[in-house]
Amino acid sequence: MKVHHILICFFLSLQDGNTGLTNAQMTPVYTGTEGGDIRVTCPFSSYGRSMFFCKRECKPEDILIHTTGVRDQRGRYSITYEGGGFFFVSITQLTKSDSGRYRCGLGELITELEIIVVDALLDGNPFKEKPLYTRAGGNIVVGCSFIFCGSRKYFCKEECGEKDILVETTGFTAERGRYSIKNMGQMMYVSITQLIKSDSGRYRCGLEQCVPPDSYREFEIIVKDDALVYAVPIFVIIAIILGLTLRICIQRKTKTEGLQTSENSDRANMELAPYENSPPVSTSESTYESLDPASRDQNQTYATLTHTHTT
Structure with missing residues (x-):
């Protein structure tokens, strides 16, 4: 059934005046999504000493990667020869600007291809x-x-x-x-x-x-x-800045309170220092002698003092 569809479509294309594919339409087209990777095939009948991959007219400034070995890498581009009459070129992190016509060469043999980078x-x-x-x-x-x-x-x-x-x-x-x-x-x-x-x-x-x-x-x-596209990123950036600022303020406040506490503690220690070497205060028993008659010294003489009031 697929063959029938192809034959019918080819017949209709002839009726539309398209007598066949032009060179541009025969060029292999590869599709990749933006931000993704792509791998293209460069077919050749024999292996040469020089492999290159370039864009547009392949002027010296258009050459993206070139090697005389079997593999090489240059930025987002890599090239590998795996035998079988093919070498492969890979491009990573595709952008819309990667869309266009390319040429891959092996010695003096050159083939063309096209890459189209899509959003979906x-x-x-x-x-x-x-x-x-x-x-x-x-x-x-x-x-x-x-x-x-x-x-x-x-x-x-x-x-x-x-x-x-x-x-x-x-x-x-x-x-x-x-x-x-x-x-x-x-x-x-x-x-x-x-x-x-x-x-x-x-x-x-x-x-x-x-x-x-x-x-x-x-x-x-x-x-x-x-404005809406960049609103969310800007909001996130502002939130991060505010968060960092708040964190710095809290750290500074904590550090300041810690220094104040340390200073108060040192001041208190300095005030108490002069009294550390003072003799202990005597108790009442050591200051006053016991007046209990039973504990008095019998040989000790006591005198009675009498106060006479004169008129």
């Missing part, structure tokens, strides 16, 4: 279809993967009625204002440039299959103003 890659798995948050003024690219081909490709919003069609084509590429669509076999790329807040909503990238029913992928875009 949809393959029909509902668990992967999460809202795409972006900021106003930016761009967004979504890749839609299909099993079958179709004659008409479209990109629409909300209910996807005729008035909701943003851009459509029966060819390979189409552009309408800020919207564009690019068809690369079983992969379709849709994009919106210069996003505004009213671009928020549900979207659908779809194709009219050669044999019904139609197939499509849905996704949601949420566009936020720059």
